[in-house]
Amino acid sequence: MDTFSKRKYIIAGIMLGIAAIFIIRLFTIQITNKTYKQFATRNVLRKVITFPARGLIYDRNNELMVYNKAAYDLLVVPREVKPFDTLSLCNIIQLEKKDLIEALNKAKQFSRYKPSIVAGQISPDIYAPLQEKLYKYPGFFVQSRTLREYPSKSAAQVLGFVGEVNQSMIEKDNYYRSGDYIGVTGLEKAYENELRGIKGVNNYMVDVHNRIKGKYNGGITDTTAILGQNLLTGLHAEVQAYAELLMTNKRGAIVAIEPATGEIIVMVSAPSYDPNLLVGRQRSVNYGLLVSDSINTPMWNRAVIGTFPPGSTFKLVNALIALEEHAITSFDRFSCSGKGSLPIKCTHSHVSPIAMREAIRESCNSYFWNLFRNIISHSPTSAQGFEVWRNHVLSFGFGEKVGTELSSEVKGNIPEVAYYDKYFGQKKWTSMTIRSLSIGQGEILITPLQLANMAATIANRGYYITPHLVKAIQDTNRVYRELKYEKKLTGIDPEYYNIVIEGMQAVIEETRLSQSIRMDSVIICGKTGTVQNPHGADHSAFVAFAPKNNPKIAIAVFIQNAGFGATYAAPIAGLIMEKFLTDSISPRRKAVEQRMIESDLMNVQVKN
Amino acid sequence: MPNRNNVWANIDWITVSIYLAMMFIGWINIYAAVYNEEHKSIFDFTQQYGKQLIWIIAAIFIAVLMINIDSKFFVTFSFPIYVIILLLLMLVPFIGTEINGAKSWIQIGNFLLQPSEFMKMATSLAIARYISSYNFKMHSYKSLLTLAAIVFIPVGLIFLQNDTGSAIVFGVFLLVLYREGLNGIVLFFSFLIVLVFIFTIIFDSYVTLLVLTISAFLINYLIRKKTKRNLIGMGIFATIYGIFWLINFLVQGNIDPLFFLLAAAVLSSAIFFLWAMVLRKRSLALLIGIYLGSVLFAVSVDYVFDNIMEQHQRDRINELLGIQSDLHGAGYHVNQSKIAIGSGGLFGKGFLNGTQTKYDFVPEQSTDFIFCTVGEEWGFLGALVVIGLFMGLLTRLIYLAERNRSKFSRVYGYCVATILFFHFAVNIGMTIGLAPVIGIPLPFFSYGGSSLWSFTLLLFVFIRLDASRFEQLSY
Incomplete structure (x- = not known):
């Protein structure tokens, strides 16, 4: 070639x-x-997550409502486990042997490379001996966590609870890893992103004996945990606890709002539970018990998910609409023949005929169906009249979510024209067909929160600020960030509110309520309601605000199966307002207080 | 006699089999290197291993396409192909996308193509075409200058694009030229220059000069076996050095001893050269010439490196040679890579059981450092298989190149073999600490579409040429 x-x-x-x-x-x-093999075993990298303390929750007086206590999780990386004395480990962490073996098998199934929790939320006194002996158990390590603690044991449904993330949450948000905690309900859920902070990661090299030998790569890849942000709420921890005490052995809800700001002062749902039950190693057991209690449903927040007809408390709204629409003047009188009135009988006996102030005081059903008829017939057709009425009702925040941070909130129901057209046929219904709306009965459904918001709107003479629990967030530099909330106008002239408010003052001062809730120092304005209940004893409702001028608190109390609004709901509302406004209960009312606390309405006869 | 018209029957299936085996083993090791518990399926196309499967299938399509092209096409269009890819390379600074500090990629849709990868094949075709032409004469200035132009235009462009690793690969064409008759001395000098260059930068020039001087005396002794004359020579050298040192000492001067060494080297070389002339020993004169040349080269490299180059250029060369003492720098990576491979032992830790590669101790574990996963999980035996496959492929390629009567095919075949060899040597060498850390992939193993396709193209053009060996090609 x-x-x-x-x-x-x-x-x-x-x-x-x-x-x-x-x-x-x-x-x-x-x-x-052989040195490279030794290097390699020395080279095992362990990511140790440092969990930031979750943000704290304060009440309006900077009292702590939720804080953190130390706890530890024992984790295992199955691939690194060498045979060990299971019994002695069980003794240290106080776990049954079969539970430990089960946990190990579960960890193996999950992943052989990634750490899984074997025993969660170990208390500091178990942690101390465990840390000493940990070198005997390769593959096991401990990471520190913080657990929630609720000093006042109150506001359980509002504050919510934290639990372990589930698979779907992990897939949705890559911040979470298996075993992490997340706010499941209430404020813990609503402000999860602010409260959780940012996890830190320390990369360590650990030797075959599971001992940390130093930082990987000199620590340049490590990140420090950033503390969660604190929530400053408008809640009043002391009054909240007092309200819960008053609701002992009762079913129902209380919401109190500061009218000028929309801050929620009190939100009670009874029966409730001690939030500390859902913390620590007994969490899952207690959670199961609470969730399965279908009679008392303590996990439900009735204040935002319970819907009821508002009853007579709703007459205030109808009065305002009638005045704004010039369907009536405050001097117009309607006659009432008491229990003989048609088509709705009146439950009270009083002079007749009466005008608005007295009608509100006496909660006269006859007056209000007449008033309602005037509103509807003020327009050419019933449908148009109804639409005018409905738009006013919606402007009070009814029929829609009010917009608090609580995601469980429901809309309630304000019926639409289409509903009646379908039910009765188009143009086949008049104001009298739907007259139960005049006294807050019928298809109308509202939540206790919406009712309290109505009281706040009247207290403000025509507007409300979106009710909310958190007023400011304190960031990691301890700087407060005020949250802004929307102001919503009803479009009804403030002058008309004053007429209705006069009636509300009369309710407190000129009826038998004057004995149970009237205060010497403060003018209270209120309205009772008795909600017809086809399933049993009527529900007791009451709305109020005080003082009359520059109101500081607006409240709605709703108690199931408690009969007349004046009997339970009003005295309880009165006590809460007094506690909030004066920090104490006057001796004159100690007997009322005692009776309210002791009343047991849990086993009232239920009609079939 | 095989059927000369049936391309498929004339394909060298041994080479094709090795090629497929390499891609498969590479794919399995990419899976292990970036194994992710959340994406356990090797067919998960969101992960590198899933994507690599797509690149492999596409590579096989490219291979089949190459087989179906007439072999005359590559001969006829070798220069146009070279020019087109060269133009593409020139466009990179304007339309390219920057990745890891090197602006050498062109993005087409979701695909990133690296023209410098394809430049290897284009330059090989151009070289083969030029060397096989009638007017090529190995030792004529015109021919050598033309060859130099063919190679250095793309090298310059690639170097300017900060892709130093790819640029250096073109150095292997010297081996191809050697096979085609380039004087062995050139190869020797190139080797010497690279050696002195690296030595000078790694050690200081004082040491380099001493080593050069001692080597020169040693070589002289080994060739000529004249102990007495050697000793006299060393005496002269030491005396000159000593005189300068003494003068400096007496006048309390503050001169770098390097200059005494340099003066001793230059002056004694002059004396020895005259001596060689008197004795009429041409080989001695040549030795002195090489010695003096190396000394001056070393000193000037040192001077240029320390006084003329900018800091970032020095950094890049240091990085290239892997001599940064900083443990977080290049030295750290090589150390982790050696730990990963070294911990594999004889049989390895087993598939998916590697700890060093998986815990991210090793950088770029699916691309440039894929050999770590082989070494860690399959051990010494696995590493032997991979090295064996490469040796099988390379010797087979040389065999195929030699059996082709066409000079074009033979030169191209050598280009393919030497390019693959260079990648093999530098890539595996760097993972075991024997070569500087130059970011070049291990052919057919490393993750990445662009490199896999360009190597497939490179190889299958040759397989196609070889399949036509019974046809009388005009070149």
Whole structure:
């Protein structure tokens, strides 16, 4: 061929020579030299997550409502586990042997490389001996966590609870890893992103004995945990606890709002539970018990998910609409023949005929269906009249979510024209067909929160600020960030509110309520309601605000199966307002207080 | 006699089999290197291993396509192909996308193509075409200058794009030229220059000069076996050095001893050269020439490196040679890579059981450092298989190149073999601490579409040429 053909051997020789050098080199580092194997075992990387303390929750007086206490999780990386004395480990962490084995199997199934929790939320006194002996158990390690603590044991449904993330949450948000905690309900859920902070990661090199040998890569890949942000709420911890005490052995809800700001002062749902039950190692057991209690449903927040007809408390709204629409003047009188009135009988006996102030005081059903008829017939057709009425009702925040941070909130129901058209036929219904709306009965459904918001709107003479629990967030630099909430106008002239408020003052001062809730120092304005209940004893409702001028608190109390609004709901509302406004209960009312606390309405006869 | 018209029957299936085996083993190891518990399926296309499968299938399509092209096409269009890819390379600074500090990629839809990868094949075709032409004469200035132009235009462009690793690969064409008759001395000098260059930068020039001087005396002794004359020579050298040192000492001067060494080297070389002339020993004169040349080269490299180059250029060369003492720098990576491979032992830790690669101790574990996963999980035996496959492929390619009567095919075949060899040597060498950390992939193993396709193209053009060896190609 050609003269240089022999050079192929030189070229192939160079290649094979390099390959031979590589093989010799590989032989030395892989087989003869053992130091690399030692390096490798020393090189095992462990990511230790540092969990930031979750943000704290304060009440309006900077009292702590939720804080943190230390706890520890024992984790395992199944691949690194060597045979060990299971019994002695069980003794240290106080766990049954079969539970430990089950946990280990579960961890293995989940992942052989990634850590899983074997025993969660170990208390500091168990942690101390465990940390000492941990070197005996390769593959196991501890990470510190914080647990929630609720000093006042109140506001359970509002504050919510934290629980372990589930698979779907992990997939949705890559911040979470298996075993992490997340706010499940209430404020813990609503402000999860603010409360959780940012996890830190420390990368350590650990040796075969599970001992940390130093930071990986000199710590340049480590990140420090950033504390969660604190919530400053408008709640009043002391009054909240007092309200819950008053609701002992009762079913129902209380919501109190500061009218000028929309801050929720009190939100009670009874029966409730001690939020500390859902913390620590007994959490899952207690959670199961609470969730399965279908009679008392303590986990439900009735204040935002319970819907009821508002009863007579709703007459205030109808009065305002009638005045705004010039369907009536405050001097117009309607006659009432008491229990003989048609089509709705009046439950009270009083002089007749009466005008608005007295009608509100006496809660006269006859007056209000007449008033309602005037509203509807003020327009050419019933449907148009109804639409005018409905729009006013919606402007009070009814029929829609009010917009608090609580995601469980429901809309309630304000019926639409289409509903009646479908039910009775188009143009086949009049104001009298739907007259129960005039006294807050019928298809109308509202939540206690919406009722309290109505009281706040009247207290403000025509507007409300979106009710909310959190007024400011304190960031990690301890700087407060005030949250802004929307102001919503009803479009009804403030002058008309004053007429209705006069009636509300009369309710407190000129009826038998004057004995149970009237205060000497403060003018209270209120309205009772008795909600017809086809399933049993009527529900007791009451709305109020105080003082009359520059109101500081607006409240709605709703108690199931408690009969007349004046009997339970009003005195309880009165006590709460007094507690909030004066920090104490006057001796004159101690007997009322005692009676309210002791009343047991849990086992009232239920009609079939 | 095989059927000369049936391309498929004339394909070298041994090479094809090795090629497929390499891609498969590479794919399995990419899976292990970036194994992710949340995406356990090797067919998960959101992960590198799923994507690599797509690249592999596409590579096989490219291979089949190459087989179906007439072999004359590559001969006829070798220069146009070279020019087109060169133009593409020139466009990179304007339309390219920057990744890891090197602006050497062109983005087409979701695909990133690296023209420098394809430049290897294009340059090989151009070289083969030029060397096999009638007017090529190995030792004529015109031919060598033309060859130099073919190689250095793309090298310059690639170097300017900060892709130093790819640029250096083109150095292997010297081996191809050697096979085609380039004087062996050139190869020797190139080797010497690289050696002195690296030595000078790693050690200081004082040491380099001493080593050069001692080597020169040693070589002289080994060739000529004249102990007495050697000793006299060393005496002269030491005396000159001593005189300068003494003068400096007496006048309390503050001169770098490097200058005494340099003066001793230059002056004694002059004396020895005259001596060689008197004795009429040409080989001695040549040795002195090489020695003096190396000394001056070393000193000037040192001077240029320390006084003319900018800091970032020095950094890049240091990085290239892997001599940064900073443990978080290049040295750290090589150390982790050696730990990963070294901990594999004879049989390895087993599939998916590697700890060093999986816990991210090793950088770029699916691309440049894929050999770590082989070494860690399959051990010494697995590493032997991979090295064996490469040696099988390379020797087979040389065999195929030699059996082709067409000079074009033979030169191209050598280009393919030497390019693959260079990648093999530098990539595996760097993982075991024997070569500087130059970011170049291990052919057919490393993750990435662009490199896999360009190597497939490179190889299958040759397989296609070889399948036509019974046809009488005009070149």
